[in-house]
Amino acid sequence: MTMMSLRKHHAQGAEPQPSPPPARLPTRKIGNTEVTAIGYGAMNIAAAYGDRRFKKAGKRDEIFFATKFGFNTGQGKPVIGDPDYVPKALEKSLSRLGTDYIDLHTELILKFQLRSGAPFTIDIEDEKIGLLQTARELGVAVVAYAPLGRGSLVGKYRSPDDLPPNDWRRTVPRYSAENFQNILKLRDGLAALGKKYNRTA
Incomplete structure (x- = not known):
């Protein structure tokens, strides 16, 4: 079904009501921010x-x-x-x-095997690994490293060619030209969430 047919369907009935703006979270000042x-x-x-x-x-x-x-x-x-x-x-x-x-x-x-080319990624929610569950049981925090991919998930880079010439990510398969489309899909999904809830990343 196309968007045109959806619009036509709405035109035959009651006019759709605009969605109310998302509620604004309470704020506070830290310094000038x-x-x-x-x-x-x-x-x-x-x-x-x-x-x-x-x-x-x-x-x-x-x-x-x-x-x-x-x-x-x-x-x-x-x-x-x-x-x-x-x-x-x-x-x-x-x-x-x-x-x-x-x-x-x-x-x-972080120390890691140089042969791998990059620090490994752990899915903290994986039940087989149990990292998040263990952290909760011990009452300790898990600190995310570069949760927005050093700019990759907020639209700063559209291809590996946009990375600085000496950037280590140029050597990592995850940031290869073949895989960059997957990064862009994640970025677009994050942008859609931000637009839905009137938030920025």
């Missing part, structure tokens, strides 16, 4: 970002604060994940960010 008051209270930052984002936000007691370490911008090794470096990295973060505690301190680099 207005965010939803429901479910938003996490800030994820790393030393490479500097300290401006956190200091501008303020309201430390309202934020679950996660920070990463391991990326070395100075001389020597580009990545430092040695156990004796962890407390040093923590002290640097506390001093730089002007806070006396951090909620979650994570290592920036």
